[in-house]
Amino acid sequence: MATGRLCPPIITLLTDFGLQDVYVGVMKGVILGINPNVRLVDLTHNVPPHDIAAGAFLLRSAWQFFPPGAIHLAVVDPGVGSDRRALAIFCRDHYFVGPDNGLFSLIFSGESAAAIVSLEKAEFFLPKVSATFHGRDIMAPTAAYISLGTPLTALGPSLTDPVALNLPAPRLEERRLLGEIIYGDRFGNLISNILFADLQIWRQGQPIGLTVNGHPIPHLVRTYHEVPSGTLLALEGSHGYLEIACRLGSAAQALHTGPGGQVVATLASSVERRPHAP
Template identity: 45%
Template sequence: MSKNQIGQQPLVTLLSDFGDRDIYVGIMKGVIAQINPRLTVVDLTHQISPQDIAAARFNLMNAYLYFPVGTVHIAVVDPGVGSKRRAIAVEFAQGFLIGPDNGIFSGVLSQSPAIVAVELTNLNYWRTPQPSKTFHGRDIFAPVGANLASGVPLKQLGQEIDPATLVKLDIDECKQTNTSVVGCIQYIDRFGNLVSNIPASYVQGKTWCVQAAGLSIPGCETYSDVKVGEILALVGSHGWVEIAINSGNAHSQLQLGQKTLQVVLS
């Protein structure tokens, strides 16, 4: 593997649902440091709700572009750990993805398709040939990621597989008509903002509103375009249309039971 554009070894990022109360994240970093203490490890987040693969997918999809080409992204939200689900590594244009084959990478790969994918079958790059049934992050993903970032070729990590067979999460794409775009809520952030799967490009330069659960929500530029406590729709920093409440929590206050929403354009 070549070094990145500034001549340093590739970065390694970690994303998980492990939280910060337990030792799991620290152990993964220790395993990486045992293999190569010179690697820089960046925590994307470890506050994904337990087993929430869709939230992990969203966060990784909206983070990878902010890292140098060649970055190794290790993502572990893995309710199927210890089962027959595959452990994989994937090369794409921006770098590499390592984790379970459960759809966690489907957001990234919908924007930047896989170039090569392998199932992690080469035990020489695992921490142990007898990994824990409950902690593949420690025993498989962290050591494989460290070896990959240290120069081990991707294809040496296991058996090459068809990228078309990688698991995809069942998240519908938004659909456009002449006057509207129909989408769904794909993520709820810490502030309670309801983030849709409708990209900013559909509403740029237009007057628009969001219709959801009988509400008509005006499209705005900033939170301050409405009074404190009022509902609005806007494009968040991630580039997706979202529903929010100025200084409030849209998720808890609106109680939107349905995830489908419609952006009406004019």
């Protein structure tokens, strides 16, 4: 199996730990104690606490921008200390390490993992494993050992049944496409579960009406600056999903909604309002 090893290797980190406490720094210390030559890249440590779906979305939005062979350590782990497994994965020429709770589901979408193992070999853990901090004691050292060239087969037995995240999927209902908000960023932009490419295929060039929780979104545009300040709009976000935004404002505040909010696209022949289409 080709590994695409990097020299020096890269380990990215994504967690819900925040930066107030020492958790992130300690994980980095563990990694550097095993491989002082590794390059560490923070994706984010502001995943909403315990929000596996948000962590999965953010990881999906970031991992592919790193070179093959990069190792992605992701820890959003509300089940820490339970019987949930910890995983190391080689998929799409990248490595992933973290809890088996669906955090990597969007990486596997459309492609089976090349290799998945359950982390069960104590020689690759810290000598004392806490029941509350597997990110430090199991996952960080595992990522470090992978960066040194340790094969996945040495880390534990193979498995074929990783936990799949039960994310909502868009659905068709007559002449409407129904979706929902799955993530809100710090700008108040609301990201839906509707891939923009799928929206374009469905509409076949026809104008559409858009609503969020019944509130009209009057403009479907290509860039934010196409509408006046304070105006609600929809566009294709950098992540490839349909995004609801407010020019120089917060769509989340304007619409009083967040993850779980209902997004409805309706073909123009069924509605009176016809937003501009990019």
